[in-house]
Amino acid sequence: MRYRPGHKAEVHQKIVKDASCRVRAEGLNGAGVAAVMRDAGLTHGGFYKHFGNKDALLLESLREAFRDISGKLARAAEQSHTEPPWKAIVKAYLSLEYCDHADRGCPLTTLAPELVRVDKRMRGQIFAELVNYKDRMIPFMPGQQTADKERAFFSIFSTMIGAIEIARMLPEPAMREKVLAIARDFLLHSF
Amino acid sequence: MRYRPGHKAEVHQKIVKDASCRVRAEGLNGAGVAAVMRDAGLTHGGFYKHFGNKDALLLESLREAFRDISGKLARAAEQSHTEPPWKAIVKAYLSLEYCDHADRGCPLTTLAPELVRVDKRMRGQIFAELVNYKDRMIPFMPGQQTADKERAFFSIFSTMIGAIEIARMLPEPAMREKVLAIARDFLLHSF
DNA sequence: TCCGTAGGATGACCATCATCATCCTACGGA
DNA sequence: TCCGTAGGATGATGATGGTCATCCTACGGA
Numbered sequence: 030m031r032y033r034p035g036h037k038a039e040v041h042q043k044i045v046k047d048a049s050c051r052v053r054a055e056g057l058n059g060a061g062v063a064a065v066m067r068d069a070g071l072t073h074g075g076f077y078k079h080f081g082n083k084d085a086l087l088l089e090s091l092r093e094a095f096r097d098i099s100g101k102l103a104r105a106a107e108q109s110h111t112e113p114p115w116k117a118i119v120k121a122y123l124s125l126e127y128c129d130h131a132d133r134g135c136p137l138t139t140l141a142p143e144l145v146r147v148d149k150r151m152r153g154q155i156f157a158e159l160v161n162y163k164d165r166m167i168p169f170m171p172g173q174q175t176a177d178k179e180r181a182f183f184s185i186f187s188t189m190i191g192a193i194e195i196a197r198m199l200p201e202p203a204m205r206e207k208v209l210a211i212a213r214d215f216l217l218h219s220f
Numbered sequence: 221m222r223y224r225p226g227h228k229a230e231v232h233q234k235i236v237k238d239a240s241c242r243v244r245a246e247g248l249n250g251a252g253v254a255a256v257m258r259d260a261g262l263t264h265g266g267f268y269k270h271f272g273n274k275d276a277l278l279l280e281s282l283r284e285a286f287r288d289i290s291g292k293l294a295r296a297a298e299q300s301h302t303e304p305p306w307k308a309i310v311k312a313y314l315s316l317e318y319c320d321h322a323d324r325g326c327p328l329t330t331l332a333p334e335l336v337r338v339d340k341r342m343r344g345q346i347f348a349e350l351v352n353y354k355d356r357m358i359p360f361m362p363g364q365q366t367a368d369k370e371r372a373f374f375s376i377f378s379t380m381i382g383a384i385e386i387a388r389m390l391p392e393p394a395m396r397e398k399v400l401a402i403a404r405d406f407l408l409h410s411f
Numbered sequence: 412t413c414c415g416t417a418g419g420a421t422g423a424c425c426a427t428c429a430t431c432a433t434c435c436t437a438c439g440g441a
Numbered sequence: 442t443c444c445g446t447a448g449g450a451t452g453a454t455g456a457t458g459g460t461c462a463t464c465c466t467a468c469g470g471a
Contacts, residue, residue, distance in 0.1 A: 037447085037448070040448090055337060056333065056337060058249075058428090061427085061428065061429085062428075062429060062430085063427090063428075071448095071449070071450085072449075072451080073428095073429090073430095073451095074431085074449070074450050074452080075448070075450070076429090076430090078447085078448060078449070079448095082429080082430080083428095083429065083430090131336075137385070137386070138333065139333045140333065141333070141385040141386070141388075141389060142247065142329065142330045142331065142332070142333060142385060142388075143247060143333070143334075144389060145322075145385075145388045145389055146246060146247060146250075152389075153391070155389070156389060156390070159386075159389055180402050180405075180406075183383070183386065183399050183402045183403065184379070184402060184403060184406040186382065186386065187378075187379050187382030187383035187385075187386055187399075187403050188378050188379040188382055189378075189382065190378075190381070190382035190386070191378030191379055191380065191381035191382035191385075192374070192378035192382075194328070194332040194333060194336075194378075194381060194382075195328070195332070195350075195374065195378055195381070197332075197333070197336045198335060198336055198343075198346065198350055199347070200343070200344070200347055208374050211371050211374045211375060212374065212375060212378050214371075215375040215410075219406075219410060228417085228418070231418085231419095249458090252457085252458060252459085253459060253460085254457090254458075262418095262419070262420085263419075263420055263421080264420090264421095264458090264459090264460095265419070265420050265422080265461085266418070266420070267459090267460090268461070269417085269418060269419070270418095273459080273460080274458095274459065274460090
């Protein structure tokens with residue numbers, strides 16, 4: 030073989046990671062085949078040696094995005110010893126950092142409305158990722174019983190997603206930070 | 221002239237209304253020139269007799285969408301005599317009706333992430349629409365001073381937008397209604 | 412009656428994009 | 442040394458979509 034073993038897997042992972050950023054930064058069809066391959070230093074033609082079709086890449090890059098953000102949030106929650114884990118998650122999620130760098134943040138804040146419109150086959154897979162995300166966050170949520178935690182999850186994440194989306198529409202950092210702060214205060218005093 | 225006076229204005233309005241539904245239902249590039257003109261019973265060629273370019277239509281259809289939803293919400297608020305107006309708004313916004321018919325609902329729930337990515341020129345115009353929307357809703361918000369009402373606006377609308385987006389990703393009506401109910405209860409007991 | 416014109420239709424152009432057939436190349440095994 | 446092949450490159454194809462030049466048509470005014 031021309032390349033050492035494992036090389037293809039590495040390239041594959043690089044493509045997926047790049048695509049997961051692109052898709053979060055520019056939307057579902059910001060991750061065109063040519064653009065994604067260029068990011069990886071390749072040309073568009075080799076794409077189909079790695080993926081059956083574009084949807085396959087889309088699904089993998091979404092999975093990567095969910096894995097990425099849920100990992101980051103879980104880490105923030107676990108490293109917080111002075112306050113409840115859910116508060117650490119709220120503070121991390123509603124930071125200017127994630128607001129201004131969509132490509133590192135939660136895919137729901139950039140893609141939720143678009144994900145509703147993909148074809149049914151893939152919507153099932155995406156739904157599974159969402160359930161996964163929720164299950165990964167539930168242990169950190171406030172409340173005693175699982176039902177309480179689940180209610181908290183939906184309330185908290187709804188607010189955070191909406192707040193980030195509104196903030197991103199505002200032209201000045203100070204305005205964005207203000208909206209984020211309002212949502213943070215609202216949530217932190219609500220449970 | 222071939223048509224009675226006012227005919228062109230009527231057709232123009234019809235195109236804009238159709239586009240405002242299409243854009244909410246299928247995203248910014250679901251409102252292609254050909255599709256929008258077909259909706260109006262015309263062919264794609266006549267488009268440029270009505271609009272300078274596609275962005276002009278986009279802007280007009282967004283304006284129409286904001287006008288549409290803020291009118292509906294204001295009406296709901298004003299017709300509510302047994303409860304505070306903001307509660308009527310929350311119940312209307314978080315109804316299965318608007319959840320399942322994106323084309324009649326708030327453009328932010330379908331378009332917010334996409335609007336962040338349009339070119340800078342138009343982003344300014346869109347920001348103005350957002351401010352307009354807020355100013356139209358502020359009088360109905362809970363709180364004494366304007367600052368309180370503004371904080372309430374951002375908290376309430378963040379939660380509502382996020383809740384609708386999450387609900388729309390769920391495959392079954394019962395699941396969607398559950399998420400909407402959670403967000404409703406959360407908001408209605410928060411102010 | 413007939414001409415000018417507004418509103419719309421036809422058709423073409425160009426760009427972008429997903430997809431894929433085909434070609435190229437350099438390494439490992441024989 | 443040399444051949445088979447995996448990984449990637451080139452380039453073509455068809456679809457879609459925005460844009461616009463040009464054509465068509467029927468009404469109002471003279």
